[in-house]
Amino acid sequence: MKPHLMVQDLKVWFPFTDRSVKRLFGGGKKYVRAVDGISFTIHRGEIFCLVGESGCGKSTTGNAILRLVAATEGIVEYNGVDILSLPPHRFADYRPKLQKIFQDPYGSLNPRQKILDVVGEPLVIHKRVENEEDKRERVLNALEAAGLTPPALFIDKYPHQVSGGQRQRVVIAGTIALNPEFIVADEPVSMLDVSIRAGIIKLLLDMQREAGLSYLFITHDLSLAWMICNRIAVMYLGRIVEIGPPDTIIHQASHPYTRALASVIPVPDASAARRKIILEGDIPSPVDIPDGCRFYSRCYERIPECRQTAPELRECAPGHWVACNRI
Amino acid sequence: MALLSINNLSIHYRAGEGIVKAVQDVSLSLEPKQTLGLIGESGCGKSTIAMTLLRLLPSNAVVQAGAVMLENRDLLTMDAAELRQIRGARIAMVFQGAMNAFNPVRRLSSQIVEGIRLHRPEIDRTQALNKAAGLFDLVGIGAGRVHDYPHQLSGGMKQRAMIAMALSCDPELVIADEPVTALDVMIQAQIIELLKDLRRKMGLTLILITHDLSVVMEACDSVAVMYGGRLMETADIGRPFKHPYTQKLFQAFPNIEKSRDISWGIPGVPPDLIRPPQGCPFAPRCDAAFTQCRKKMPPMVALAPNHQVCCHLYLEDQL
Numbered sequence: 280m281k282p283h284l285m286v287q288d289l290k291v292w293f294p295f296t297d298r299s300v301k302r303l304f305g306g307g308k309k310y311v312r313a314v315d316g317i318s319f320t321i322h323r324g325e326i327f328c329l330v331g332e333s334g335c336g337k338s339t340t341g342n343a344i345l346r347l348v349a350a351t352e353g354i355v356e357y358n359g360v361d362i363l364s365l366p367p368h369r370f371a372d373y374r375p376k377l378q379k380i381f382q383d384p385y386g387s388l389n390p391r392q393k394i395l396d397v398v399g400e401p402l403v404i405h406k407r408v409e410n411e412e413d414k415r416e417r418v419l420n421a422l423e424a425a426g427l428t429p430p431a432l433f434i435d436k437y438p439h440q441v442s443g444g445q446r447q448r449v450v451i452a453g454t455i456a457l458n459p460e461f462i463v464a465d466e467p468v469s470m471l472d473v474s475i476r477a478g479i480i481k482l483l484l485d486m487q488r489e490a491g492l493s494y495l496f497i498t499h500d501l502s503l504a505w506m507i508c509n510r511i512a513v514m515y516l517g518r519i520v521e522i523g524p525p526d527t528i529i530h531q532a533s534h535p536y537t538r539a540l541a542s543v544i545p546v547p548d549a550s551a552a553r554r555k556i557i558l559e560g561d562i563p564s565p566v567d568i569p570d571g572c573r574f575y576s577r578c579y580e581r582i583p584e585c586r587q588t589a590p591e592l593r594e595c596a597p598g599h600w601v602a603c604n605r606i
Numbered sequence: 607m608a609l610l611s612i613n614n615l616s617i618h619y620r621a622g623e624g625i626v627k628a629v630q631d632v633s634l635s636l637e638p639k640q641t642l643g644l645i646g647e648s649g650c651g652k653s654t655i656a657m658t659l660l661r662l663l664p665s666n667a668v669v670q671a672g673a674v675m676l677e678n679r680d681l682l683t684m685d686a687a688e689l690r691q692i693r694g695a696r697i698a699m700v701f702q703g704a705m706n707a708f709n710p711v712r713r714l715s716s717q718i719v720e721g722i723r724l725h726r727p728e729i730d731r732t733q734a735l736n737k738a739a740g741l742f743d744l745v746g747i748g749a750g751r752v753h754d755y756p757h758q759l760s761g762g763m764k765q766r767a768m769i770a771m772a773l774s775c776d777p778e779l780v781i782a783d784e785p786v787t788a789l790d791v792m793i794q795a796q797i798i799e800l801l802k803d804l805r806r807k808m809g810l811t812l813i814l815i816t817h818d819l820s821v822v823m824e825a826c827d828s829v830a831v832m833y834g835g836r837l838m839e840t841a842d843i844g845r846p847f848k849h850p851y852t853q854k855l856f857q858a859f860p861n862i863e864k865s866r867d868i869s870w871g872i873p874g875v876p877p878d879l880i881r882p883p884q885g886c887p888f889a890p891r892c893d894a895a896f897t898q899c900r901k902k903m904p905p906m907v908a909l910a911p912n913h914q915v916c917c918h919l920y921l922e923d924q925l
Contacts, residue, residue, distance in 0.1 A: 332790040332791065332792060333790050442875050442876075443648070444875065445875075472647040472648050472817065472876075473647065473817065473819075473855060473858045473859060473871070474647060474854065474855060474858055474871050474872035475871065475875075476858070476871060477858055477868065477869060477870045477871025477872075478870065478871050478873070480868065481868070481870055481871075484868075499790065499791060500791075501791070502860035502861075502862050503860060505860065505862060505866065506860045506866055506868055507868065525866065526866075529862050530862075539792070540791065540792065541862070543791055543792060543794070543795035544791070544862055545794075545795075545798075545818065545820030545821055545823070545824050546820060546823070546824075546861055546862060546863055547819050547820045547823050547856055547859045547861055548823060548861060548863060553863075555795060555799070557792070557795050557796055557799055558792050561760045561762060561763075561793070
């Protein structure tokens with residue numbers, strides 16, 4: 280089966296100038312290697328999760344796929360078409376098909392627009408509506424599909440007049456109004472209370488089932504990823520360290536970083552005695568990335584080889600890929 | 607004797623649209639060396655209670671009723687001079703958002719020494735500095751970084767420094783308001799381990815305020831659950847939850863030790879605290895609610911010496 284989306288060797292480097300170096304030696308141009316050579320595929324109707332700590336490059340990956348930031352290198356094929364190399368006017372045809380749900384429902388809605396206009400604007404931009412009446416009709420349908428019922432109660436309100444969970448539903452309504460095929464959901468529930476969260480997740484899963492949507496679901500919460508997705512990819516410092524089915528990643532992970540992440544997931548059960556692997560320190564800077572394995576500085580199972588050799592992602596069992604020198 | 611007891615506390619905020627009944631008739635007590643997890647979702651009143659303990663409420667807040675007793679003194683009726691003796695010295699607070707809680711243009715050492723010297727003028731500058739350095743070692747930053755500026759530390763380090771500062775005057779009670787919320791999972795685990803470690807080493811009495819039930823289950827002795835400004839349940843950790851709200855909340859957290867079944871959360875939205883519903887605030891979202899729940903607020907029912915629940919279901923005379 281042909282993948283819905285294929286990412287190959289994607290790199291996103293942000294240049295900056297180190298002024299102290301420039302003053303002393305000239306030059307001084309450096310790069311933040313936010314995403315540094317990652318590859319994965321997403322099948323039609325699949326929920327693929329990217330998991331990692333802040334700064335690991337997971338959001339940048341999502342943005343690069345949607346061309347919200349420019350990729351430095353690499354290929355992103357959507358239905359077999361390399362969308363990164365398309366000229367802007369041709370890529371415009373793909374915009375409605377590839378949509379994004381943002382994290383912060385308080386920041387992503389224009390406070391001075393009514394919900395009608397927030398949700399209706401993409402329809403107008405992509406010329407999907409003929410007149411105001413048509414737009415209203417389409418927005419009502421989108422709101423209903425996003426679980427805001429009865430939609431007539433919401434359409435003329437401003438974002439501040441509805442609750443946080445309802446705001447995120449408005450964001451989703453704006454996304455699905457265009458009938459997308461592929462959605463990048465970047466931490467869509469992390470700002471919401473737990474009791475509200477599940478309702479939004481259910482909505483996303485229903486959309487996947489009913490409309491056959493594929494998702495790139497980005498989250499820092501490994502337990503949430505485990506619950507909802509088909510496959511999980513764990514990122515560390517711009518690279519994918521492990522890809523596998525959710526139960527494998529949580530219970531039989533091979534990479535030391537994944538095992539540590541899974542071990543510190545808090546469990547709401549006081550009797551569960553679990554051995555935690557707590558890593559020291561923080562993620563190193565993505566500027567001066569040393570040779571060898573990126574996880575070397577924090578790894579508790581490192582061997583001398585790891586200092587020099589950067590491990591490649593290898594398939595260690597069907598569907599289970601690991602980048603570790605010891606495996 | 608309880609170190610801290612909150613008796614029938616009610617706090618209202620004056621807002622443009624009316625009176626927000628943020629905390630209603632909450633009673634809690636805390637024994638020395640105990641860790642209490644105060645848990646609830648946004649707007650349930652948990653941070654309002656934290657702010658009340660140090661009298662840091664904004665000017666539009668009104669303490670409608672109740673008392674907050676630190677041993678035998680009521681914090682709510684103290685004068686400013688007496689309150690100063692308590693803030694930071696006997697009750698210390700680790701604020702939410704460690705990123706912004708330090709003064710960015712002063713060295714950490716000077717900020718911590720200032721606090722120590724204010725409360726203990728007999729300690730000289732060198733001694734205070736030694737104490738700060740010792741605390742930096744204790745919380746795992748390392749004494750060498752005590753002269754750093756806040757921006758030189760990472761987020762997790764700053765949170766550790768906040769904890770060091772809170773401990774600097776040997777407080778009897780530490781209140782930590784969402785101490786791990788803004789942090790990455792691995793840093794979160796580091797801080798939780800640090801708090802557990804400090805409890806073991808120093809016999810810290812701690813109130814941990816959070817929205818994350820899993821964190822409470824890992825780090826606390828007992829839990830108090832709030833909803834809509836009311837206390838719903840208090841229980842020792844390990845006892846099965848009885849209140850329908852706590853049960854639902856508990857199920858809403860993913861548990862990787864169990865199966866991947868998804869719980870669909872709690873339908874509906876939290877109550878409007880300007881016009882709270884009659885009766886139990888959870889009744890409109892509760893599966894088990896019956897007529898009485900929508901009429902009358904249930905009293906606290908003791909199910910066991912260390913387990914109380916505020917629900918009509920457990921009233922013996924309900925039938």
